C-alpha cells in the first residue's frame with residue numbers, strides 16, 4: 010500500500026488538501042491522545058503551522074517545492090533543532106536550545122517537511138522500553154500499559170497513533186526497528202554512513218545511524234530518500250549513489266528470483282510463541298510470493314550482545330564526557346571543579362546512563378582495555394564476517410525483530426540484563442554496519458503487533474524496501490490501527 | 499658543564515615538543531587558526547564541543563606534518579589512526595582530546611643538531627603525531643576560572659625525541675634546531691611566547707658508563723629556551739642530590755617555576771590520569787596517497803643545516819656567521835638577496851647584516867624593514883669600490899634606515915662621494931698643518947700620536963669624504979717633509 014505520507018503528498022500536489030489542514034489534523038490528534046501516550050517532549054504548534062502556511066503560500070504561487078513539501082513529521086529529541094528545545098530525553102540538557110540544525114533536519118526542511126516537534130526517547134538513546142526517559146515513559150498506543158519499545162519509542166508511538174505522517178529516529182542496537190515492531194509501524198536502520206550523524210547527539214559513534222519510521226514501506230522510502238546521502242560534516246558518511254524513486258515501487262510485485270536467508274540462530278529459545286508463529290507465517294508468505302528461502306548460519310551471533318554492550322558503553326562513556334555543565338545544559342554548584350562535575354552529572358544523568366558510563370569507563374580502563382574493548386572489537390569483526398559470508402549467498406536475511414511483543418511497563422526495569430536481551434536480534438546489524446528494516450507481520454494472541462526484520466547488504470536498502478513492500482502489499486498488516494486512533498479527534 | 503657532569507653522573511634528557519601548525523583553519527573545523535583574537539571569537543559548535551558535532555580532518559595539517567616528517571627523515575605511515583584521550587578540564591570541551599596513540603602518522607627520523615665543535619649530531623626521534631590543542635584557562639583575581647576556546651582545535655604536532663640528549667645546552671641546541679626547521683618549512687611560527695612551540699622534558703641521571711636509564715621525571719611548564727635549560731640543570735642536580743643522599747627519585751610530573759628557579763611536584767590528583775585511549779570512531783583511518791608523500795618530499799626547501807654548510811663551503815663564511823644567518827629562513831633569504839647584488843664579497847655583506855643591520859632592525863622585521871637587501875648589497879659594493887668610506891657608509895646606512903631608499907641616490911643627494919683626488923686631499927692636509935703650528939711642533943718633539951689629531955682635522959674639513967688611507971699616507975709624507983725642511 011502507498012501509505013498516509015505518500016497519499017498526503019499527492020493530495021497536496023493535486024490541491025485537494027493544504028499543509029495547514031494536515032498539520033492541524035496532526036496537532037489535533039496529539040492534543041486528543043498524547044496525554045495518555047506521552048510521545049512528545051515538545052510540540053511546536055505555532056512553528057509548524059507557520060511552516061505549513063508558508064508551504065501552502067509557495068505552492069499557491071507555483072513555486073518549485075521539495076519532495077516532502079507540506080508533510081508534517083516528528084523528530085526524536087536526539088536531533089538538534091535550531092532554536093527548538095533538544096534534551097535527548099535527559100535532565101542534563103533540560104532547556105537547551107541548539108544554535109544549529111542537524112544535517113538531516115536541514116534536509117527535511119529543504120524537502121519542505123513541516124516539523125511538528127520533538128519526540129520522547131530513552132535518555133541518550135539508552136534503553137529498549139522508553140522507561141529511561143527523564144520525562145516519563147511513553148505508552149504503546151496498542152496497549153497503554155505496554156512499552157512502545159526504545160529508544161525511539163516516542164517516534165514509533167507517535168506514528169502508530171497518527172500524530173505525524175512519519176518520524177526520524179536513531180538506531181544504535183535496534184532503537185528504530187524494535188519500537189517500530191512493538192508499535193506496528195515500519196522502521197529502517199540504514200547502512201552505517203548512509204545518513205549523516207552530524208547534529209545527532211552521539212550515543213555510540215560507530216553504531217549510531219539515523220533512519221525513518223512511518224506507517225508503510227513506501228512512506229519510509231520517501232523519508233529515507235529525503236535525508237540520506239553524503240555529508241561533508243560527517244567524515245564517516247559514505248558517498249554511495251542512492252537509488253531514487255524507491256517509494257514508486259510497483260504494487261504487488263512478486264519476489265521471484267529473490268533469495269532470502271533464514272538463520273537458525275535467530276529462531277531458537279526465548280522467542281515468544283506469538284512472535285514465532287507470526288514470523289513463521291511471514292516466511293511462508295514470502296515463499297508464496299516467489300522468494301527462495303535458504304538456511305544460513307551466523308555462528309558468532311551469540312557473542313553479539315556482549316560485544317555490543319562493551320563497544321556501545323565504551324563509546325558512550327567518551328561521548329557523554331562533554332556534558333560537564335561548563336558550556337551548556339544544567340550546572341550544579343560544587344566546592345571545586347571536581348565537585349561541580351560530580352554534582353552536575355549526578356543530578357543530570359539518569360540511572361541507566363550512569364550505569365553505561367561506568368561500564369564503558371571500566372571497559373576502557375588501563376589494564377582492562379585488551380580484555381574488554383579490544384576483545385569486543387574482535388568479536389565484532391567475527392559477527393560482521395558472518396553476515397558478509399551469509400549475504401554472499403542470499404539477497405537479504407529474514408529474522409524476528411524482537412523475541413517478544415510489547416512487554417508491560419515496569420516489568421523489566423529492575424533487570425537490566427533482561428532488558429538488554431530485547432536487542433538480541435537487532436544489534437547484529439549495527440555491529441556489522443548493515444541496513445535493517447522492520448515491517449509489521451501480524452499480531453500475537455493479545456493483539457500486540459509483531460515485526461519482521463530484513464537485513465541486507467551494505468548500501469542495499471533498496472532490496473529491503475522492495476521485499477518489504479511486496480510483503481506489505483500482500484498482507485495489509487500496515488492497514489491495522491490501534492483502537493485509540495478510531496476515536497474522533 | 500652541568501652539576502651532574504661534575505660529579506661523575508650523566509644526565510639523560512628526552513624532549514617532547516608540541517608545535518602548533520600554521521594552517522589557515524583549525525584541525526577539525528573551519529574556524530580560523532590565528533593568535534591574539536578576543537576570547538572565544540574563533541569558535542564554532544565543533545570546537546566548542548556542542549552536542550552532535552563531528553570532526554572533519556583538515557588535510558593541510560596532514561601535509562604540514564608530512565613536510566616536517568620529510569625534513570627529519572621520518573617514516574610516514576600510509577595508514578594512521580586518531581584516538582581519544584580522556585580527561586576532564588574546562589578548557590577541553592569534549593572531555594577528550596583527539597590525538598594519535600598507537601598508530602601515529604610518522605615514526606623515526608632525527609633532528610640534526612650542531613655541536614660546538616662544528617660537527618652535526620643526529621638526535622633520534624621516536625615519533626611525530628597530529629593532535630588538537632586544548633583551550634586556555636586563566637584564573638582571575640576573584641578566583642573565577644575564565645576559559646578561552648580560540649586555541650581549542652588548533653592543530654599540533656607532538657615531536658617525541660628519544661632520550662638521547664646529555665646536557666641542558668644540547669637540549670637547547672636541539673630545540674633551536676627543531677624550531678628553525680619548522681620555521682624554514684613555513685609550517686609553524688615556532689613562537690614560544692605565544693605558545694605555538696612548547697616543550698616538556700623527561701630527565702633522569704645515571705652513573706657515567708651505566709647502560710640502564712635512571713628513574714625519570716617529566717617537567718612541564720617550560721616556556722623559554724633558557725627556562726628549559728635551567729629546569730633540566732636544576733632537575734638533574736636534584737636527582738644527583740637525592741641519589742647521593744641514598745634516596746631514590748620518584749617518577750612523577752613536575753612543574754618548572756621560572757621565578758623561583760626550581761621544579762615542584764604536582765599534587766597527586768592533578769597527575770593521576772587514566773586517559774582511556776581508544777580509536778576515534780568519528781574519523782576514518784588517515785590514508786596517505788603516494789601523491790601526498792611525493793609532494794612532501796619534493797616541496798622541501800633547503801634546510802638550515804644544508805644551507806649553513808653551503809655558506810661555509812661555497813661562500814667561505816665562518817661557521818659562526820653561517821649559523822647566525824641561517825637561524826631564520828627570512829634572514830638567510832635576505833642575506834642571499836643582498837649577496838646577489840654584490841656577489842664578490844660574502845663576508846662583507848654578512849658583516850653588514852650581522853653587525854649593523856641586526857643591531858638596528860629586529861631579525862623578525864628584516865624582510866619587511868626599510869632596507870631592501872639589494873640596497874644593502876649595493877652599499878657594500880660602494881665601500882668596496884671606494885666610492886665611499888666605511889665611515890660615510892654608516893651615514894648612508896642611517897639614511898637608508900630612515901627610508902630614504904637606495905644608497906646611490908642618497909650619496910648623490912647628500913654629496914657624500916669619497917674624495918680620492920690626491921691633489922685635493924694634499925691641499926687639505928697642507929692647510930691643516932699650516933693652521934696648527936703648535937701641534938706640528940709637538941709632533942716634531944716626537945709626540946707622534948698627534949698625527950691622529952691631524953687625521954681627524956682633515957676628515958672634519960672634508961666632511962669625512964676623504965679616503966682615510968690616502969689621508970694617512972699623505973700626512974705621513976707631509977709631516978716628515980716639514981721636519982726635514984726647516
Ligand SMILES: [Zn+2]
Pocket residue numbers: 524527528529540541542543544545546651
Ligand atoms: Zn571551530
